[in-house]
Amino acid sequence: EVQLVESGGVVVQPGGSLRLSCAASGFTFDDYTMHWVRQAPGKGLEWVSLISWDGGSTYYADSVKGRFTISRDNSKNSLYLQMNSLRTEDTALYYCAKALVLRFLECNGMDVWGQGTTVTVSS
Amino acid sequence: DIVMTQTPLSLSVTPGQPASISCKSSQSLLHSDGKTYLYWYLQKPGQPPQLLIYEVSNRFSGVPDRFSGSGSGTDFTLKISRVEAEDVGVYYCMQSIQLPPLTFGGGTKVEIK
Numbered sequence: 001e002v003q004l005v006e007s008g009g010v011v012v013q014p015g016g017s018l019r020l021s022c023a024a025s026g027f028t029f030d031d032y033t034m035h036w037v038r039q040a041p042g043k044g045l046e047w048v049s050l051i052s053w054d055g056g057s058t059y060y061a062d063s064v065k066g067r068f069t070i071s072r073d074n075s076k077n078s079l080y081l082q083m084n085s086l087r088t089e090d091t092a093l094y095y096c097a098k099a100l101v102l103r104f105l106e107c108n109g110m111d112v113w114g115q116g117t118t119v120t121v122s123s
Numbered sequence: 124d125i126v127m128t129q130t131p132l133s134l135s136v137t138p139g140q141p142a143s144i145s146c147k148s149s150q151s152l153l154h155s156d157g158k159t160y161l162y163w164y165l166q167k168p169g170q171p172p173q174l175l176i177y178e179v180s181n182r183f184s185g186v187p188d189r190f191s192g193s194g195s196g197t198d199f200t201l202k203i204s205r206v207e208a209e210d211v212g213v214y215y216c217m218q219s220i221q222l223p224p225l226t227f228g229g230g231t232k233v234e235i236k
Binding site for chain 2: 044045107109
């Protein structure tokens with residue numbers, strides 16, 4: 001069974017930093033592009049970032065570009081999101097999600113999502 | 124960015140009756156490879172989104188056949204032939220033809236009467 005388990009969400013002050021993790025199991029992790037998607041309280045879904053199966057390509061939403069860094073460690077079946085210069089508007093439930101098609105970078109939506117981890121940016 | 128517009132915002136449906144959700148994109152989602160990169164997700168209360176439909180009309184593994192997707196270019200529809208109580212939640216369409224960013228529709232909340 002494919003499983004994604006996020007962790008690392010906490011309450012942090014504006015301007016602070018945080019690293020989210022996503023532990024993957026049940027599939028060949030290094031064959032798939034991975035995504036981060038967030039959902040602010042009571043709001044819709046916002047795509048944040050993706051990384052290719054080999055870590056060689058990354059994309060970001062404009063709202064996080066230059067502040068967030070996506071990475072992965074295929075030896076540990078883990079995905080990460082380093083979040084710096086956090087703002088109150090980054091408060092959200094952060095999901096990691098697996099891409100649908102293996103070894104395909106673009107045009108590749110998500111099939112399986114984790115339960116999410118909550119990040120609250122507040123003073 | 125490609126803007127995804129869903130209608131209606133909410134829907135109240137009697138069990139056993141059909142339901143339909145529209146999604147319009149600001150640009151064509153037809154790729155030069157011949158595929159159209161439009162997805163449908165359902166987010167049940169308190170749960171993460173789950174994939175229902177990919178590439179306009181392909182049901183994901185385990186999705187009941189009462190769910191169907193159709194459309195082309197910029198206009199798409201998700202239909203539920205006979206709504207059941209377990210179908211409540213918020214439905215989102217999403218495009219992946221243009222990156223970054225992937226973009227979602229604003230969501231359609233489906234409730235049971």
